[in-house]
Amino acid sequence: xxxxxxLATRYAYVLFAVLLVLGLYMIVASPNLVKKVIGLNIFQxxxxxxxxxxxxxxxxxxxxxxxxxxxxxxxxxxxxxxPLPQVxxxxxxxxxxxxxxxxxxxxxxxxxxxxxxxxDTLREVRSNE
Amino acid sequence: MSEPIPAVLIVLPIVAAxxxxxxxxxxxxxxxxxxxxxxxxxxALATVLAYRIYVDGERVVHVLGGSEFxxxxxxxxGVTSEFIVGIELVGDALSGLVVLLIAFVSLGxxxxxxxxxxxxxxxxxxxxxxxxGLMGVPLTGDLFNMFVFLEIVGLTTYALVASSDRPEAAxxxxxxxxxxxxxxxxxxxxxxxxxVRTGTxxxxxxxxxxxxxxxxxxxxxYGDPLVAAGFGFVVVGLATKAAIYPLHTWQPDAxxxxxxxxxxxxxxxxxxxxxxxxxxxxxxVFTPEFFVVNTLVIxxxxxxxxxxxxxxxxxxASQRRVKRMFAYSSVAQFGLIVLAIGVAVxxxxxxxxxxxAVYGTVIHLLGHAVIKGGLFATVGSIAEGTDARMVxxxxxxxxxxxxxxxxxxxxxxxxxGVPPTIGxxxxxxxxxxxxxxxxxxxxxxxxxxxxxxxxxxxxxxENLYFDTSTVTTDAPGSQSTDVAADGGGANGAEVDADMTPxxxxxxxxxxxxxxxxxxxxxxxxxxLGFVGADLTTALDPVVEAVIESSPEVxx
Numbered sequence: 001x002x003x004x005x006x007l008a009t010r011y012a013y014v015l016f017a018v019l020l021v022l023g024l025y026m027i028v029a030s031p032n033l034v035k036k037v038i039g040l041n042i043f044q045x046x047x048x049x050x051x052x053x054x055x056x057x058x059x060x061x062x063x064x065x066x067x068x069x070x071x072x073x074x075x076x077x078x079x080x081x082x083p084l085p086q087v088x089x090x091x092x093x094x095x096x097x098x099x100x101x102x103x104x105x106x107x108x109x110x111x112x113x114x115x116x117x118x119x120d121t122l123r124e125v126r127s128n129e
Numbered sequence: 130m131s132e133p134i135p136a137v138l139i140v141l142p143i144v145a146a147x148x149x150x151x152x153x154x155x156x157x158x159x160x161x162x163x164x165x166x167x168x169x170x171x172x173a174l175a176t177v178l179a180y181r182i183y184v185d186g187e188r189v190v191h192v193l194g195g196s197e198f199x200x201x202x203x204x205x206x207g208v209t210s211e212f213i214v215g216i217e218l219v220g221d222a223l224s225g226l227v228v229l230l231i232a233f234v235s236l237g238x239x240x241x242x243x244x245x246x247x248x249x250x251x252x253x254x255x256x257x258x259x260x261x262g263l264m265g266v267p268l269t270g271d272l273f274n275m276f277v278f279l280e281i282v283g284l285t286t287y288a289l290v291a292s293s294d295r296p297e298a299a300x301x302x303x304x305x306x307x308x309x310x311x312x313x314x315x316x317x318x319x320x321x322x323x324x325v326r327t328g329t330x331x332x333x334x335x336x337x338x339x340x341x342x343x344x345x346x347x348x349x350x351y352g353d354p355l356v357a358a359g360f361g362f363v364v365v366g367l368a369t370k371a372a373i374y375p376l377h378t379w380q381p382d383a384x385x386x387x388x389x390x391x392x393x394x395x396x397x398x399x400x401x402x403x404x405x406x407x408x409x410x411x412x413x414v415f416t417p418e419f420f421v422v423n424t425l426v427i428x429x430x431x432x433x434x435x436x437x438x439x440x441x442x443x444x445x446a447s448q449r450r451v452k453r454m455f456a457y458s459s460v461a462q463f464g465l466i467v468l469a470i471g472v473a474v475x476x477x478x479x480x481x482x483x484x485x486a487v488y489g490t491v492i493h494l495l496g497h498a499v500i501k502g503g504l505f506a507t508v509g510s511i512a513e514g515t516d517a518r519m520v521x522x523x524x525x526x527x528x529x530x531x532x533x534x535x536x537x538x539x540x541x542x543x544x545x546g547v548p549p550t551i552g553x554x555x556x557x558x559x560x561x562x563x564x565x566x567x568x569x570x571x572x573x574x575x576x577x578x579x580x581x582x583x584x585x586x587x588x589x590x591e592n593l594y595f596d597t598s599t600v601t602t603d604a605p606g607s608q609s610t611d612v613a614a615d616g617g618g619a620n621g622a623e624v625d626a627d628m629t630p631x632x633x634x635x636x637x638x639x640x641x642x643x644x645x646x647x648x649x650x651x652x653x654x655x656x657l658g659f660v661g662a663d664l665t666t667a668l669d670p671v672v673e674a675v676i677e678s679s680p681e682v683x684x
Binding site for chain 1: 273276277280283284287288291296297299300302303306307310311314317318321324325330
């Protein structure tokens with residue numbers, strides 16, 4: 001598979017990898033605590049994208065996939081998209097939001113105590129105490 | 130067919146977590162009573178579950194969602210397989226011991242927090258939520274469900290660490306949150322890779338699919354790079370949760386800055402369930418057959434774990450704050466546990482070696498939880514009244530706190546691995562498994578770790594008992610070196626405390642609940658050492674399952 005093919009047909013997976021690394025880099029490299037949390041969110045969103053992409057089954061005999069609402073008397077109803085990864089992502093989003101809320105609450109506390117959001121300044125303030 | 134106990138064990142504390150908050154509108158400080166009530170019921174339920182697993186020899190399964198879910202037969206290509214619809218909760222010979230540990234430690238730590246820990250109602254809501262999350266990890270039979278429970282554990286731990294009055298706690302909690310969430314997310318990627326290949330999330334079904342059992346899968350998938358990558362992500366994610374070097378950086382800050390009661394609780398259980406999850410996934414989802422194909426992968430895990438043992442021990446020995454020292458010591462001890470997890474599935478391990486490695490993993494996992502929880506309880510109690518938190522401040526404290534010092538010494542020797550404590554039994558089996566499988570570097574690491582842990586424990590104990598430089602009183606100290614003489618030492622302790630000018634200004638005696646927990650932990654580590662043989666009998670079904678590469682532990 002050439003690079004072009006990869007980008008044309010598997011662009012969602014490429015995007016997953018790019019976002020994942022981008023988020024991880026922000027977590028590690030950004031000195032700003034809020035930006036770290038944003039990086040964490042990008043990192044998690046990349047994983048959500050991966051799960052949703054795996055659920056989306058396209059182009060079986062020229063038909064694109066449908067939501068899995070299957071009538072009772074249906075004989076054949078192919079292809080349809082798997083609902084399981086979407087449920088997983090829904091749960092993971094809830095977990096992610098809860099984490100972001102706790103992180104932001106901690107950041108508010110840190111800011112009110114030390115008056116800074118910068119990791120390096122924070123280290124200096126704490127070592128001076 | 131569907132047993133209610135595993136579900137109740139998880140749901141009860143989570144639902145009850147709302148009660149202290151609601152009751153807080155009417156009365157202050159009812160949280161402790163509610164938590165005690167709920168966790169007593171929890172301990173009783175856990176005992177019933179353990180009785181059914183170990184005495185009746187059952188595999189207790191609960192299927193969430195009612196009778197239309199559960200195992201169903203699927204036929205494909207002439208082969209009939211049973212596949213699960215929905216989520217299973219499973220209590221088997223591996224999870225039963227961990228469930229017991231969680232239930233009784235959760236109840237025991239309450240004795241400490243009654244007077245020592247945070248007392249607000251909100252704290253006990255968080256405490257109960259954490260207990261529910263911790264219960265979920267060993268009981269779930271589903272990989273994604275495990276992620277959710279790990280995150281419940283994580284979230285509540287971050288909140289509890291930050292519940293201290295000190296602002297440093299918020300910084301430590303945020304650091305823990307960022308690293309812990311990244312770790313859990315990496316685990317989720319690994320689960321995603323496995324899901325893409327196998328189409329299922331149930332641990333038993335994933336394991337069977339990887340082995341190529343169902344008719345629609347052509348042969349085993351052990352050679353598939355995607356599966357190996359999935360294992361890599363899962364290991365790194367769970368190693369972060371278990372605080373394996375170099376992914377441990379959150380742990381010393383979190384343990385040192387959290388309120389004492391919280392440190393006792395999380396040091397005993399939070400990393401423990403992370404290591405349990407790693408053992409469960411390595412042994413029963415991937416199974417030893419996977420590592421026959423991917424030997425390099427398990428060797429990488431052994432190198433990681435060995436590094437953790439050495440680095441953790443060295444870092445512990447160089448600490449000045451007692452809580453940080455024990456935090457780094459946890460890094461080393463979990464390194465040992467992960468070593469044993471790896472040796473159990475290493476292709477070089479004979480059946481006997483696998484047997485010893487499984488014994489070593491589980492016994493050291495349980496033993497370390499009791500030892501480390503007990504040590505932090507002792508450290509917290511000693512700090513109460515004396516305000517001693519640095520190693521050098523421990524000088525001569527044995528005279529003022531004879532009971533606590535005795536407990537501290539027993540727990541310390543258990544951490545080093547002196548017989549007849551549980552710490553010895555665990556380390557002994559881990560060492561034996563390494564010798565039996567002829568993995569000599571592992572043997573060396575186990576031996577060196579024991580010497581290094583002796584190094585930092587001896588420094589503390591020497592300060593505690595033999596360093597009299599800061600004690601200005603000339604009161605007779607003959608009893609202080611003898612644990613057995615403490616029986617008559619209670620009055621002496623009070624007299625000593627009154628006669629020591631430096632401490633008398635700060636000092637009141639720590640409450641009985643705090644001392645009690647430290648003493649119970651010290652007795653437990655010795656007692657558990659004597660029932661080590663019974664523990665190994667209880668673990669035999671687990672050993673059989675690992676040796677046969679079976680995805681489930683059948684009695």
